[in-house]
Amino acid sequence: MKLARFFVFVGSLAVLTSASAMSLRELRGLELSDKKQGEAYANYYLVGVMEGAMEANAFHVRAGAKPLFCQNGRRLEPRMVRSLYDTELKRNSELYEADMGVPLVMANALATAYPCE
Numbered sequence: 001m002k003l004a005r006f007f008v009f010v011g012s013l014a015v016l017t018s019a020s021a022m023s024l025r026e027l028r029g030l031e032l033s034d035k036k037q038g039e040a041y042a043n044y045y046l047v048g049v050m051e052g053a054m055e056a057n058a059f060h061v062r063a064g065a066k067p068l069f070c071q072n073g074r075r076l077e078p079r080m081v082r083s084l085y086d087t088e089l090k091r092n093s094e095l096y097e098a099d100m101g102v103p104l105v106m107a108n109a110l111a112t113a114y115p116c117e
Contacts (some may be wrong), residue, residue, distance in 0.1 A: 021049075021101035024089075028098075046085055047078045049106045057110075068107065070116040084109040 022030070022045060031042040054076070061067045088109035089096060096105060 021103045023099050023101055024096060024105065025098035027102050043082055046081045046102070046106065049103050050076075050078070050081045050084075050110070053103065053107050053110055067116050069110040069114040071114050074114065076110075076114065081106075084113055088112065 027042055027045065030045065031038045034041065057068055085102075085105060088105050091112070092108070
């Protein structure tokens with residue numbers, strides 16, 4: 001049941017975004033594309049993905065669905081995004097392929113770090 005909710009959530013993320021999601025490979029390429037600012041560009045993208053995931057989660061909760069993740073008063077700040085993303089990639093490295101979308105990794109990271117109990 002939780003897996004089904006997750007796929008509905010990720011699917012809605014794709015519908016709510018107007019542009020195609022960047023793949024893991026594309027994000028890594030962005031980081032490497034500019035030695036001075038590549039990492040900053042990638043981090044800004046990750047912040048945008050996190051904000052999109054938060055908004056999609058809130059939208060589903062307002063529509064009556066169960067949330068994928070819950071902050072429960074805990075902080076979630078832009079400076080924390082990179083750590084969440086990298087930790088998720090390391091924790092489940094066997095699950096993610098280079099052509100998978102960054103929003104999938106971020107949604108899983110948020111669900112792991114901010115579980116609903």
